[in-house]
Amino acid sequence: MKLSKILCLALVLLMVLAAAPALAKKTVKVAFIGPLTGGVSAIGVGGRNSADLAVRLRNADPKAKYHYELVSLDDECKPNSGVQVATKAAADKKIIAAATHYCSVVALAAVDVYHRFGLPVIVWGAVHPGITYGNKYKEVHRINGTMINQNEVAAKFITGLGYKTWVLLYDTTDYGKGMHEYFAKYLKKNGGKILGSFGVNADQQDFTAELTQAKKLNPDVIWFGGLTPLGVRIRLQMEKLGIKSQFQSCSGIISDAFITGAGNLAEGTIAFREGEPVENLPGGKWFLKEYEKAGYKEAPDAFGPFAFAAMNLILDGIEAAGPKRKAVVKWLDNVKDYKTIVGSVTFDEHGQNISPAITKYVVQDGKWVPWKNSEYASGKRKLKRR
Amino acid sequence: MDIGLIGQHIANGLMMGLIYALVAVGFTLFFGVLDVIKFSHGDVLTWGVFSAFSMYLLLSWMGFEHPVLILVIVAIVSMAFIAVLGGVIAKVLIIPLKGAPPLNVLLITLMLGTVLRESIRLFYPDGANPKHFPALLPDWSHSWGNFTLRFDNTVMLISGLLMIVLVQLIIKRTKLGMAIRAVSQDEETARLMGINFNLVVYITFALGSALAAFAGVTYGLYYNELSFNMGLLLGAIGFSAAAVGGFGNIYGAIVGGFLFAMLQTIGAAALPFASAYKDVFAFGVVIVIMAIKPTGLLGEKETERV
Numbered sequence: 001m002k003l004s005k006i007l008c009l010a011l012v013l014l015m016v017l018a019a020a021p022a023l024a025k026k027t028v029k030v031a032f033i034g035p036l037t038g039g040v041s042a043i044g045v046g047g048r049n050s051a052d053l054a055v056r057l058r059n060a061d062p063k064a065k066y067h068y069e070l071v072s073l074d075d076e077c078k079p080n081s082g083v084q085v086a087t088k089a090a091a092d093k094k095i096i097a098a099a100t101h102y103c104s105v106v107a108l109a110a111v112d113v114y115h116r117f118g119l120p121v122i123v124w125g126a127v128h129p130g131i132t133y134g135n136k137y138k139e140v141h142r143i144n145g146t147m148i149n150q151n152e153v154a155a156k157f158i159t160g161l162g163y164k165t166w167v168l169l170y171d172t173t174d175y176g177k178g179m180h181e182y183f184a185k186y187l188k189k190n191g192g193k194i195l196g197s198f199g200v201n202a203d204q205q206d207f208t209a210e211l212t213q214a215k216k217l218n219p220d221v222i223w224f225g226g227l228t229p230l231g232v233r234i235r236l237q238m239e240k241l242g243i244k245s246q247f248q249s250c251s252g253i254i255s256d257a258f259i260t261g262a263g264n265l266a267e268g269t270i271a272f273r274e275g276e277p278v279e280n281l282p283g284g285k286w287f288l289k290e291y292e293k294a295g296y297k298e299a300p301d302a303f304g305p306f307a308f309a310a311m312n313l314i315l316d317g318i319e320a321a322g323p324k325r326k327a328v329v330k331w332l333d334n335v336k337d338y339k340t341i342v343g344s345v346t347f348d349e350h351g352q353n354i355s356p357a358i359t360k361y362v363v364q365d366g367k368w369v370p371w372k373n374s375e376y377a378s379g380k381r382k383l384k385r386r
Numbered sequence: 387m388d389i390g391l392i393g394q395h396i397a398n399g400l401m402m403g404l405i406y407a408l409v410a411v412g413f414t415l416f417f418g419v420l421d422v423i424k425f426s427h428g429d430v431l432t433w434g435v436f437s438a439f440s441m442y443l444l445l446s447w448m449g450f451e452h453p454v455l456i457l458v459i460v461a462i463v464s465m466a467f468i469a470v471l472g473g474v475i476a477k478v479l480i481i482p483l484k485g486a487p488p489l490n491v492l493l494i495t496l497m498l499g500t501v502l503r504e505s506i507r508l509f510y511p512d513g514a515n516p517k518h519f520p521a522l523l524p525d526w527s528h529s530w531g532n533f534t535l536r537f538d539n540t541v542m543l544i545s546g547l548l549m550i551v552l553v554q555l556i557i558k559r560t561k562l563g564m565a566i567r568a569v570s571q572d573e574e575t576a577r578l579m580g581i582n583f584n585l586v587v588y589i590t591f592a593l594g595s596a597l598a599a600f601a602g603v604t605y606g607l608y609y610n611e612l613s614f615n616m617g618l619l620l621g622a623i624g625f626s627a628a629a630v631g632g633f634g635n636i637y638g639a640i641v642g643g644f645l646f647a648m649l650q651t652i653g654a655a656a657l658p659f660a661s662a663y664k665d666v667f668a669f670g671v672v673i674v675i676m677a678i679k680p681t682g683l684l685g686e687k688e689t690e691r692v
Contacts, residue, residue, distance in 0.1 A: 037507065039613065041514040172662040199660040205609070205619060208398035209654030210661050216391050216532050229613060232516045236610045241394070242527060242534045261516035261611060 025067040028323045030055065030314055031089040031098035032307065033082070033110075034125070036074035039229040042257045043102055046301030047124055048072050051099050053287075053294050054311035065319055071095060075106045077227075082106030083113060090117030096323050097121065099310040102303060103227075104128035104147075104175040114139045120317070120329045122310040125303040127251060127274070128178045132352040138329050141351035143310045143342065144303070145274035145358065147178050150251060153358040154272045155186035157371075158248060161383070163220040165193045167245075169210060169234060170225035171202040179225030179250050195219050204230065207237045215243050220385070227252040232261035239265050246270070246384040254302045259366050266363045268376070268383055275342045276357055277370050278305040283341035302368070309340035390531030399651040400644070401539055401608055404546040407643025408601035409624025411550060411636055412594035418570045418634040419590045422480060422491045426499035427598055428621020430468060430475075434599030435519070435612045436506055438464035442520060457522035461603050465596040472595025473588040480591065481584055499621065506614040516613040519606035542604050549600055553593065554636055566590055570634070630672045632682025641683055646672070 032051040035044035055070045073089055075082035082101065089095050090113050100114075101107035102125035114121045115137040123131055123142040127150060132142050166187060170180035177199070184194060195217040198210040211234070214222060222245045224234050231253035238247065251273040259266045278284035278300075287308060291300050300308075313335070314328070321327035338345040348354045360371035364381070375381040409431060416424045441460045450456050479498060483491050507513045523538035557563035568576040569586045577583050605620070606612050627646045631638025649671050653664030675683065 038514065039516070039615065041507075042512070172660070199662040201662050201665060203615075203619060204662075204665075205616060206398075206402055206650070208402075209395060209651050209664070212391065212394045212398060212532070213655055215394075216388075229516050233609065233611055236518075240536070240608075240610070242529060257512075257515035260512070261518055263518035263610075 025065070026323065027069055028066040028096055028318055029069045029071055029092070029094045030311065030318070031071040031073060031095045031100075032311065033073045033075050033085055033089060033098060033100040034102050034307070035077035035106075036072065038076050038078075040077050040102065040227050040255075040257075042298065043125070043228075043255055043301045043303055044074070044077075045298045046304040047099075047102060047307035049294075049296040049298060050287075050291065050300050050304035050306075050308035051124075051311040053291055053296075054308050054315060056294060057290065058312075058315045064315075066323060068315060068318075075101060075103070075110075077103040077106060079105050079109035082110050086110035086113040087117075090114055090119040095119065096318055096325055097314040097328050099124045099307055099314060101126045104131065104178065105173045107131045108134070108174055111135060111137055111140050118325050118329070120314075120325055120332055122313060122332070124307040124310040126175075128174055130174070130178075132350040136350070138333065138351070141332050141335075141347055141353075143313065143340070143345060143353050144306050146352065147175075147250070148182050150272050150274060150358055151179065151182035152186050153360070154248075154250070155183060155190045155192065157272075157360055158221065158270065159187070159190040159192050163192070163246065165195050165217075165219045166221050166223055167195050167214040167217055167219040168197040168223050168225070169207070169214075170197070170199055171204075171227070171230055172199040173202050173226075175252065176202070176226045179252070183223065183225060183250070200226075200230070202226070202230070205233060207234050208241065211237055211241050211243060214245075215241055219245050221246045221248050224249045225252070226250075228255050228258045228261070231258055235262045235265050235269065244384060251302075254361060254368055256299060256301060259363060259368070266366070268381075269363045270371075270383070271361050271368075272358055273302065273361060274358055275306065276359055278341070280370070281305075281341055281343065282339075287341050305342050309342045309345070313338065313340060313345065388532060390533035393530075393533040395651050395655050397533070397535070397539065399647045400543060402650065403644035403647035404543055405601050405605050405608070405620070405643075406623050406627045406646050407550065407640045408546060408597055408604070409620055410627035410631065410639035410643045411553060412598050412601075413625055413628035414631075414634055414636055414639040415553075415590055415594040415597075417628070419566055420480065420484070420587055422488065423495070423625070424475070424480070424591075424594075425492055425496040425621065425625070426475070426502060427495075427594075427624060428617030428619070429499040429502035430471065430595050430617070431598040431602040431605075431620060432506060432612075432614065432617035433471060433502055434464050434468045434595075434602035435606045435616070436510060436614075437467045438599070438603045438606060439517065439519060439612055442522075453520075453522040453524075457607075460522070461600065464603055465599045468599035468602075469592035469596040472598075473592040475595075476588050476591035477584075481587060499617070503614055503617065510614070513614050516611055519610050519612050521607070521610055523607060538607065542607060546600070546604055549597065550636075550640060553597060556593070557636070562586075562589065626669065626672050630675050630682055632684040635682070635684050638682050638684035645683075 034047045055068045073085035097120040100121045104126040107126035120139050127147040129146040170176040247269050249271045254273045317328045317331040321331035336346045345353050361368045362374045364374050438460045441463045526537040565581045565586050627642030628639045631642030649668035650664050653667035654661040
């Protein structure tokens with residue numbers, strides 16, 4: 001009887017000892033904020049899954065000093081909701097850092113909150129320059145490039161293809177207006193002629209009036225600055241009115257949802273995005289394999305790799321500097337030539353990653369294909385010409 | 387501005403106006419028979435488009451190939467399904483709240499709209515993303531300068547107008563219509579005359595909802611796109627159109643629908659400000675009209691309700 005008691009005690013002791021390393025790890029909370037509902041939620045959910053994958057892989061790593069817990073919050077791509085969830089995350093002292101926002105309008109509204117509460121964040125998708133360059137907040141960083149880089153490359157590339165005239169349509173949010181401002185600026189610099197500009201509502205459904213005006217102006221290219229749902233509508237309604245112009249847009253429509261929504265009419269659409277395509281990056285194929293292995297229902301979509309890289313950088317920062325907000329901010333400040341799956345990251349004095357490559361994309365056979373790999377570049381297929 | 391361009395704007399405006407008018411007629415039917423404003427009407431329309439799209443996917447999967455035959459089946463099934471949904475909404479939410487303050491019905495239907503909308507986003511496969519509605523009508527078109535006449539748009543316009551005429555005939559020329567008109571004018575007397583009040587309400591809601599499904603299918607064919615939140619603005623515009631035309635008056639709803647579309651077109655094409663303000667302009671004019679004539683353009687005549 002006594003022996004069995006001793007055996008039981010020894011067994012319990014052994015189990016406690018075996019579990020000790022796991023129990024010894026302190027739990028650290030990190031957050032992800034993005035549009036998990038609404039029209040661009042496919043990108044948000046892909047981003048959330050990717051950030052979750054970074055946390056899961058880190059927790060599975062025996063060398064990790066801490067056990068991480070991911071808090072996912074939905075900003076709905078709306079500034080008011082964004083500020084609410086940003087405040088919720090920032091006010092929770094247990095959350096040490098966060099990967100935040102795909103929508104520029106939300107990020108612009110939320111940066112003050114992060115600064116006030118001292119929460120270090122890395123923006124994983126929003127491209128408006130003002131998010132980093134509009135302030136001197138040490139807490140705010142961005143892993144993807146800005147719309148300035150994107151539009152500079154876009155204007156140079158498209159004028160280089162021999163197109164001369166444009167009609168510009170853009171949604172009147174900060175995102176669409178910013179895209180319009182920089183694209184128009186660089187287009188003029190490269191000799192492009194703007195025949196007309198139309199600001200439209202971010203939830204508008206009918207574009208026949210604007211497109212009828214555009215048709216009369218007969219441009220070589222119709223350019224759109226905004227997000228996927230509107231991009232789909234404009235492309236479809238161009239066809240209804242018999243407009244033969246080439247369709248060009250920005251990173252806001254680079255998603256699988258644009259191709260599903262526009263169907264065959266998506267073919268030949270040109271758009272631009274920061275970063276190399278994930279398959280072309282050294283860690284890209286590994287990321288896609290791990291993502292598939294984790295068994296997420298939804299695709300990582302276009303910005304998943306950025307969310308993964310942002311969260312990984314945050315986790316590296318916590319591992320190196322400890323689970324303290326101020327220490328992580330300081331660590332992020334000194335990030336230079338840091339290797340991530342979206343390329344090398346160096347933050348400038350505004351927290352902006354200064355080495356963002358811009359990739360030109362074209363839709364070919366229902367997929368976003370980098371221009372240089374496409375049949376359009378090789379001359380096998382032709383873009384639209386009036 | 388050349389004639390072709392003006393013609394194109396008018397053609398665009400007519401198509402938009404038709405969709406708005408079909409939604410507005412639903413609002414006016416509900417108000418006429420029970421004095422309620424059913425704010426979920428736009429989202430019921432969204433359910434109509436999604437049920438039509440699902441039916442299309444099913445028929446394609448079964449190997450149906452004839453587009454016009456598919457369209458007829460898709461439209462009938464969608465209208466029947468949404469008619470049943472409309473009847474169920476009337477039975478479960480509207481009739482039990484009869485006698486409650488109108489604000490309660492308004493709030494409950496507003497919440498129902500959110501439930502309908504979000505249920506598509508959450509439970510329909512890939513429901514958050516816009517989808518491509520197939521072109522099921524022949525896409526013949528002919529251009530004269532800046533004006534392009536499309537065969538499919540012409541068919542949609544004619545069939546839409548015929549649908550409104552059919553509803554009008556049902557209300558003016560059938561026994562059912564007589565019952566609806568009787569209930570809308572004096573519920574108590576109608577009951578004394580042996581009219582089944584509840585049944586008339588169910589049928590009216592089914593009729594208005596089927597009309598929304600028809601508008602939804604027309605919308606899908608016209609824009610070739612559907613999304614979970616498409617009903618939100620359509621509902622607001624349909625409601626405004628019904629209000630500006632005069633609640634309870636079908637002709638008013640039609641006038642209101644086409645007027646709203648015309649105002650949007652003018653706002654986008656003819657006025658000097660950015661076209662992002664076209665809705666502000668259209669709703670602004672509606673506010674002015676309502677201020678001048680609170681009962682709507684055609685007014686609500688007590689003897690001619692519904």
